[in-house]
Amino acid sequence: MVDLTLWPSVLAAFLGVLLFFYGLSRKNKASSSSEEEPGAATTTATVTDDGDFGSRNVRDDVIIVGAGVAGAALAHTLGKEGRQVRVIERDLTEPDRIVGELLQPGGYLKLIELGLEDCVENIDAQRVFGYALLKDGKATRLSYPLEKFHSDVSGRSFHNGRFIQRMREKAASLPNVRLEQGTVVSLLEENGTIKGVEYKSKSGEELKAYAPLTIVCDGCFSNLRRALCIPKVDVPSCFVGLVLENCQLPYANHGHVILADPSPILFYPISSTEIRCLVDVPGQKVPSILNGEMAKYLKTVVAPQVPPELHNAFISAIEKGNIRTMPNRSMPAAPHPTPGALLMGDAFNMRHPLTGGGMTVALSDIVVLRNLLRPLHDLNDASALCKYLESFYTLRKPVASTINTLAGALYKVFSASPDQARNEMRQACFDYLSLGGVFSDGPVSLLSGLNPRPLSLVCHFFAVAIYGVGRLLLPFPSPKRMWIGARLISSASGIIYPIIKAEGVRQMFFPATVPAYYRAPRAM
């Protein structure tokens, strides 16, 4: 007869052996990923076509496509939450781009929430305390209202590639996050559910990877978003980028916006010795760099509008020849909720980069998603997960829609126009912000992501229009000035209404009336 009292001890011994081997395998895995060079591709066991996970025997919870700002931050965030994360990034070397160089203080607060604030350390990032607005030789300083925050909180500006590389390293340091170099060519779909991705490895091998959730973060040129949203991309202008050296900004540690003709010019520090200049060129085509038209345009049209302190450095930068361009895209979030997949970052939603809001929106979205996924232990029921995550699209709205709307509206208001009413609006905006106090703190806290409230945005926008009309009518209204005033109000509505419509009036102003809102855990 078997002694039944021995069973618990036998079971405990068996479990002990299992735990020992499990611990050993995790330890090996952890040490192998920390031995790799930061940011380098990890070698993984081949994933076979039928979704077998090969000899590695680790099942990924999430595949992330792209390790830019959104993908790298998301990988670290989900990894820290205990998910098994696999990141497939086209190029793991340090990016060298003219995008994502100024992180608003609201974005810095999100970095803190995600535990990523050290990623702006040791990269010669500069602190940014607000903006200087310049028009017709006049300047006004608009400080971020940071009094209520810890002294460390401010904007940060840096080389985009250095920031991304720090986040990639931090994500890859987690034992359950694997970063590998590869180009995703398509999403694997089965009966309407995304099961994973097909990608080309660094060595050119065609592979497939499977996970219950695929998050596509392949940036503004995304070629994967088409299946997951209705991409209505607008390109109102392009930015021409230069780096200025050996000069000082008129207002140290501030972003500078010149209300130039035909459209704004930006300056902000990206290291202790370099200043980024972004010249907006309306339309989708820029003068040719190759045949010298661009240099001529910059010297003859733009240089005379550059502050005198920066003029020589601006000319030197043109002559040095390192001129880069990027289309400025905007695209409202119009997801096509699909089981097994989600879009994030610029692949999902874009706005004009004038206000430097893209990274703040991406990081804020990651916080919302993390909180939503936190109570879920199992991501395998793709349909249920998809339905549950519909609340994400509403919960992200206060931050995203405020930043998106402001970016689109300010770009239009800050650009010169042959229409007198539009120019009155532009001047009114400059003068309104110059009033200081609540008139500058309100809009600046919206722009910086410190207080993202759609209703406050609309109030300030129409307050600027009313201020502009008031100035036209006082002290004595003339029929012509009354007519311009009426057109100013109509032009203000014409600017803001289409943007709000694209954002979704209901989600933006009445989120509680959207049924999906209630699918989020109560604590949110």
Ligand SMILES: Cc1cc2nc3c(=O)[nH]c(=O)nc-3n(C[C@H](O)[C@H](O)[C@H](O)COP(=O)(O)OP(=O)(O)OC[C@H]3O[C@@H](n4cnc5c(N)ncnc54)[C@H](O)[C@@H]3O)c2cc1C
């Ligand atoms: C000119 C300009 C200036 C800007 N300035 C600012 C600013 O100052 N502040 C700010 O907050 N925002 C700014 N933005 C917006 C900001 O850059 C974006 O919002 C942000 O970079 C979005 O991050 P992302 O991860 O979605 O995209 P990205 O950072 O572009 O990352 C996408 C990643 O996906 C990878 N990838 C692409 N395709 C594939 C594929 N098929 N397979 C695998 N990997 C792939 C890419 O290599 C890349 O690493 C600016 C935008 C522009 C155009």
